Amino acid sequence: MYHPLAFVLAFAHIAAAIALLNGILTTIGQGNVAAKAIESIARQPEARGPITTNMFIGLAMAETSGIYGFVIAILILFVRPLIGPYLEYLTNPRFPVVQTVCELVTCLPL
Amino acid sequence: MFDVAVPIHGVVNIFGFDLWITNTIVVSWVVSAILLTFAIVARIKLKSFTDKPKGFQNVVEMMVGAFDGFMKSNGTPKIQWMGGWFFTLFAFLLISNIFGLLPGQRPPTADWPLPFALALTSFFFIQFSGIRHNGWGYIKRTYLSPHPVFLPVNILGEFSRPISLSFRLFGNILGGLILVSLIYGIAPVIARFAIPVALHLIFDLAFGALQAFIFTILSLTFVGLAAAES
Numbered sequence: 001m002y003h004p005l006a007f008v009l010a011f012a013h014i015a016a017a018i019a020l021l022n023g024i025l026t027t028i029g030q031g032n033v034a035a036k037a038i039e040s041i042a043r044q045p046e047a048r049g050p051i052t053t054n055m056f057i058g059l060a061m062a063e064t065s066g067i068y069g070f071v072i073a074i075l076i077l078f079v080r081p082l083i084g085p086y087l088e089y090l091t092n093p094r095f096p097v098v099q100t101v102c103e104l105v106t107c108l109p110l
Numbered sequence: 111m112f113d114v115a116v117p118i119h120g121v122v123n124i125f126g127f128d129l130w131i132t133n134t135i136v137v138s139w140v141v142s143a144i145l146l147t148f149a150i151v152a153r154i155k156l157k158s159f160t161d162k163p164k165g166f167q168n169v170v171e172m173m174v175g176a177f178d179g180f181m182k183s184n185g186t187p188k189i190q191w192m193g194g195w196f197f198t199l200f201a202f203l204l205i206s207n208i209f210g211l212l213p214g215q216r217p218p219t220a221d222w223p224l225p226f227a228l229a230l231t232s233f234f235f236i237q238f239s240g241i242r243h244n245g246w247g248y249i250k251r252t253y254l255s256p257h258p259v260f261l262p263v264n265i266l267g268e269f270s271r272p273i274s275l276s277f278r279l280f281g282n283i284l285g286g287l288i289l290v291s292l293i294y295g296i297a298p299v300i301a302r303f304a305i306p307v308a309l310h311l312i313f314d315l316a317f318g319a320l321q322a323f324i325f326t327i328l329s330l331t332f333v334g335l336a337a338a339e340s
Contacts, residue, residue, distance in 0.1 A: 053184060057331065060324040064274050067281035074284065078114040 008086050016073040026066030033058040114288070116221045134221040141205045141218070145198075185330055188243055188337045192235065199228065200326040207283060207318025210290075211310060217318070220287050225279040225325075229272035232329040236271070240336035248339065275328060282321045286313030 037055035041048050075081065117133045152170050159167050177200070181193040203219065210217040218224050240248040253264045290309045297305050 049183070053327065056320070056324060057327060060278060060328060063282075064278060067278050070281050070285055071277055074114065074288075 022069040029062040137218040203322035225276035229276040233272040
C-alpha cells in the first residue's frame with residue numbers, strides 16, 4: 001500500500017518523457033534543413049548571407065513541434081493539471097467505480 | 111531546488127482587481143528603463159555628433175547601420191516604415207534574454223505572458239500592414255477564402271502564428287534556464303564556476319541572441335507577406 005498520488009506522479013513523469021520524444025524527429029528535420037543549407041552554400045558561396053538567414057527561419061519553423069512537446073512536458077511536470085481531477089475522483093462519492101479501481105491499483109504489490 | 115514558478119513581489123488592488131506584481135513585470139520595466147536611458151543619452155549626444163565618428167557615436171551608428179542593412183535585405187520596400195518597431199522589438203528581446211546573466215535574476219521572457227504580449231503586437235502589425243497596403247479586401251481574402259464556411263479554420267490559422275511565435279521564444283529560454291539550474295544543482299562545488307559559465311554562454315548569450323533574432327525576422331517575414339499579398 002502506498003499513497004495514491006504516487007501512481008499519478010509516476011505516470012506524469014513517464015508522460016513527460018513521451019512528450020519529449022518528439023525531439024527525435026524534430027532534430028532529424030533540423031538536420032535536413034542545415035544539410036541542405038550547407039549544400040547550397042557550397043554550390044553558391046556568394047549567396048551565403050540570404051541562405052543563412054533563410055536557414056535560421058527554417059530551423060525555427062522546424063523547431064516549433066519540439067518546443068510544443070517541451071512545453072507540454074513542463075506543464076505535466078510542474079503545473080500538474082491532472083492531480084486536481086484525480087483527487088476529486090478519489091473523494092467524490094459520485095464515482096464509486098473509480099474509487100474501487102484506484103483502491104485496487106494502489107494495493108498492487110509493486 | 112529550482113522553482114519554475116515566477117516569484118511574486120506583491121499584490122496591488124486596483125478597482126477590485128488583484129494585480130500581481132511578478133518578477134516579470136519588474137524586470138521588463140528595468141529593461142525598458144535601460145533602453146530608454148540609452149535612447150535619451152543618444153538623443154542628447156546627437157547634437158555633438160560630427161562627420162568623423164568616434165567613441166559613442168561609432169557604437170550608435172554601427173547599430174543603426176546594421177539594422178538598416180538588415181531591414182533592406184530582409185524586408186520588402188513596402189514595410190521599411192516599420193523598421194523602428196522591429197529595432198525596438200529586437201533590442202528589448204535581446205536585453206531581456208541576456209538578463210539571466212546577472213546573478214540571481216531570471217530572464218523575463220521565461221514567463222509566457224511577456225512573449226505572448228509581444229507576439230500579439232506582431233499579430234496586430236500583420237493585420238494592420240495588410241489592411242494598409244491592400245485595403246479592406248485583405249480581411250476578406252484572408253479570412254473568407256475560399257468560402258465563408260472556412261472562417262473558423264482561417265481564424266485558427268491566423269491565431270496560431272502569435273501562439274507559435276511566443277511558445278518558440280518561451281520554450282527556448284525556459285529550457286535553457288531549467289538546464290542551467292539543474293547543472294548548478296548537480297555540479298560539484300569546485301566545478302560550479304567552470305561548467306555553468308560555458309552553459310550560460312551557450313544558453314543565455316548565444317540562444318538568447320538567436321531567439322531574439324528569430325522572433326524579429328519571423329515577425330518581419332509575416333508582416334512582409336501580409337503587405338505584399340494582392
